[in-house]
Amino acid sequence: MAVVSGQASKRGSLTLALPSATEPPxxxxxxxxxxxxxxxxxxxxKGDSPxxxxxxxxxxxxLGDSLKIDVSSDGTVKYNFTTSFEYNSDGPNNLDDIAHKPLFLTVIEVLPKEKKQKEEKTVALGQAVVDLLPLLxxxxxxRSTVPLHPVPGSPLESLRPDAKCGLEVAVSIQESLLSVSQLAGGNLLRVTLEAAYSVPEVFVPTGPQQNYMVCLQVPTVGEKEYPLAFKNGILNGNLSEAKECYERTISFVTDASEIHFVYLRLGSIYLKEKEYDKAKGTYMLACKKSSSCLTWLGVGIACYRLKEIAEAEDALSEANALNNNNAxxxxxxxxxxxQGGRQLEAEQSYKYAIKLELKNEELLQEIxxxxxxxGFGNPSF
Structure with a gap:
């Protein structure tokens, strides 16, 4: 994991198809x-024109440093600085590195020399991160314009509110890193940690690097989701650790509109582990602040498993009103x-589930x- 002035960037895994025998290497x-x-x-x-x-x-x-250039009075400076590194499929800077290691750019100020000062003094103003995933x-x-994040104590921390401090960067290669078959058959999983809630006070930018764990679920086949946990950047799929992390998060943050996905993921874990009361409560928290088809579906599933059939139907009806294309x-x-003995409605609902290509094989088998x-519910009977 690379940690730069309190800014962290981490990527997921990369799966690529091998080139066909007819393709040139x-x-x-x-x-x-x-x-x-x-x-x-x-x-x-030292002033506005450093x-x-x-x-x-x-x-x-x-990789190298640009020339030392004066910043203009409007805060711009044209570096036109070009450098490069060697991609090596069998060595350093390979596909895996490109996938999860960004390019770091640091803007450094050269301070005016004082009397009797022998060596030049410099101070870092800010750092930027350039994601190389487009190459994959x-x-x-x-080309992209990336924000320049101020280092602690930098004058960039006190810029005017409408300032857009950043670097314009261009990246290029002579030929694609991947073959046509790799691009067509590859499956790139991109994971970005956008924010951290309830961060301990000891997690300060100037302190030592800290261990961390983040978890999410991603679709792998159709609508089926697979739990992924990243602990210190290592993919391990530990469901209990994921649940603990989510529970800790919602114990500090109560705004479901901001952490909507946390409620969804924690609720799905509770359903998987048959903790239906907890699942119902978790999905209801999300429904109160930021309801969606998925939150009401979660409530409906939990109520059905708890044999609260009337409540389950109410929740599922809400979900259906928000999205009537969810199988x-x-x-x-x-x-x-x-369960209510309503044959016609059961058959109509079943037909829509099949028409929308229900992917959950276990649920289909249960039906x-x-x-x-x-003795009813399937029009083919």
Whole structure:
């Protein structure tokens, strides 16, 4: 994990298809060229027109420094600084590195020399992160304007509210890093940690690097979700640790509109572990602040498993009103109607679930078992 002035960037895993035998082999090494074009809204320690340069670093290696250039009165400076590193499919800076290691750019101010001062003094103003993932999406070049994050104590921390301090950067390669078959058959999982809630006070930017754990669930096949846990950046799929993390988060943060996905994920874990009372309570918290088809579906599933059939139908009806194209909502409505002896509605709900291509095989099997038990619910009977 790379931690730079309190800013952390972490990526998930990369799965790629092997090239076909008919494809020409790709070159194992390729130069990746980086050009820092300009900086905007800079401010220095010694006045508004400091002398600065930019330093590029990738995979723990300093690639080089730009020329030292005066910042103009409007806070802009044109560096036009180009450097590069060598991509190597079989060595350092390989596909895995490109996937989860960004390029770091540091803007450094050169302080005016004082009397009897022998060595030049510098101070870092801010750092920027350039994501190289577009290179794994088949692009041979891209440009982006990335924010310049102030280091602690930097004058950039006190910029005017409308300032957009950042760097304009261009990245290019001569040929694609991936073959046509790799692009067509690959599956890139992109994971970004956007924010951390309830961070301990000891997690300060100037202190030592800290251990962390983040968890989420992603679709793997159709609508089926698979739990993923990243502990110190390591994928381990530990469901109990994920649940503990989510529980700790919602114990401090109560605004469901901000952490909507946390409630959804924690609720789904409770359902998987058959803790239906906890699942119902968790989904209801989300419904109160930021209701959606998925939150009401969660309430409906929990109530159905608790044999609260009337409440389950109310919740599933709310979910259906918000999205009538969710196959799982129709599937549970079919179960509810069969429990209530309502043949016509059960068959209609079942037909919609099948029409919308219900992917949950276990749920489909359960529906068929209930249909055989009650003797209706499937129009083909």
């Amino acid at each position: 790709l070159s194992p090494t390729k130069p990746v060229q980086i050009t820092v074009l300009e900086a905007r809204d800079l401010k220095g320690v 002398v600065t340069y930019v330093r590029a670093e990738y995979n723990g290696v300093i 999406e088949g692009k041979c070049s891209f 799982e909502v129709w599937a549970y409505l079919a179960l509810v109607c069969m 068929h078992e209930v249909q055989r038990m009650v």
